[in-house]
Amino acid sequence: MLVAPLNWGLGHATRCIPIINALIKANYEPILASDGAALILLQKEFPLLKSYTLPSYNIKYSKSGKNLKFKLLLSIPSVIAAVKKEHKIVAQIIKKEGIVGSISDNRFGVYNSNIPAVYITHQLTVLSGKTTGITSKTHQKIIKNFDECWVPDVENEPNFSRNLGHLKINDLNLKYLGILSRFKSEKCALKYDLLIVLSGPEPQRTLLEEKLLLELKNYKGKVLFVRGTLEKKTILEVSKNIQIKNYLLTETLEKALNESEIIIARSGYSTIMDLAVLGKKAFFIPTPGQFEQEYLAQTLKEKLIAPYSNQNDFSLEKLNEIVNYTGFKKTTSNIDLNHFLLFERK
Incomplete structure (x- = not known):
């Protein structure tokens, strides 16, 4: 199973860790793919798993938050080029490794018509100020290239993503994973x-x-x-x-x-x-x-x-x-991929 998180900070990679562990538990062999720090982190967490480097999206950030939208706009051509190259590389990996399914965390080109493809995101709505409608529709169009979209949240209230991960009307094939974390709470002395x-x-x-x-x-x-x-x-x-x-x-x-x-x-x-x-x-x-x-x-x-x-x-x-403030009330994270029809054994 190919698992490919976006290299944008480390959050996309870290929330794939419980997914990878769940795949191993379900007797799949995960193969990792990303770039930069995200790939390095997963290689350190799973040194025995095979991994591939995908093209970097080269998204530029700004020193001033006010200029972020302009910086992201300038990054669009390089992102499109990287996604096209990524899509071709993924096809090669699928053929070489005998991949039976792919899981992409916000990587747009990690899908192939020959295998089931999952897309993970909590941003069905992509907030961008006055252009939120455009960015959200664009992202939802990308999601439609995949067979399923997994949202790391609960479907009903109370939830954490609110309007980001919940749409009143949509034609997306959504599945809610529940809260997704690599950690467990333990009682111990404060250090x-x-x-x-x-x-x-x-x-x-x-x-x-x-x-x-x-x-x-x-x-x-x-x-x-x-x-x-x-x-x-x-x-x-x-x-x-x-x-x-x-x-x-x-x-x-x-x-x-x-x-x-x-x-x-x-x-x-x-x-x-x-x-x-x-x-x-x-x-x-x-x-x-x-x-x-x-x-x-x-x-x-x-x-x-x-x-x-x-x-x-x-x-x-x-x-x-x-x-x-109350702080967070302890919740549970329990991922069982056997409950998702896309990956049921044939």
């Missing part, structure tokens, strides 16, 4: 007052890292700072109470999350699902200009689950707001 988990595209990841490190200079609590990069060089501790790691693989990160009182992170959807499964208290800082993350953060604030701040206005004093 960290604050766990910072960075993710997302550059240069915004680095800009937030620099701001947070500056804010933490006078912080007295114990901090674990996970940068969300897959660099090999070791990062030294900036002070005795702050430990910095480039990245943590699933088992180690799961332990650290369970041992932490408060989590600071982007309001990416994969992160939200992880924290929901763990039942943690969090403070979110949406990626500037990313309408989806701003929408999700605002939704969680309205539900009194977690507060948020825009990046420029964030200060450690804002963490005091957390006492007014």
Whole structure:
């Protein structure tokens, strides 16, 4: 089974981890395909699985969130070219490896008419301001190239994706996976007052890292700072109470999350699902200009689950707001692909 997540931050790759584990449990042989950091992460998580490199979409991000839409517009020609090349490479992989089905997490060209193809997304509606109607219809047209669309959320209330993953009227073949996370909640003693988990595209990841490190200079609590990069060089501790790691693989990160009182992170959807499964208290800082993350953060604030701040206005004093919020109520993540007709044994 071919599994191919988009390389846009690490969220698409990390939420494929429980899918890959479920495939293995169901006696499939997953073959991985992606590019950049997403592929490197999956190779580290599953060193025994075969993997292929797909073309990069080369989506450019901006230092100013206000210019993001313009940057994405300029990226369209390169994305189209990459998708066409990706589609041809996927056909070659299918023939070479004897692939019986494909699962794409937001990679547009990972489908083939000779095998069943699944597309994973929580963005049936793609928020983009005044152009939301256009971007949503375009994405839904892409989804129709696939046999099924799996939405990582519950179909009914209460849910986390709200209007993003739920349409009043549609002609898409939708299946709801439920909450999708690689983590499990465990009772353990708290070790960290604050766990910072960075993710997302550059240069915004680095800009937030620099701001947070500056804010933490006078912080007295114990901090674990996970940068969300897959660099090999070791990062030294900036002070005795702050430990910095480039990245943590699933088992180690799961332990650290369970041992932490408060989590600071982007309001990416994969992160939200992880924290929901763990039942943690969090403070979110949406990626500037990313309408989806701003929408999700605002939704969680309205539900009194977690507060948020825009990046420029964030200060450690804002963490005091957390006492007014409930945090996430523990939920479960249990993926059984045998329940999905597309992959039932013939």
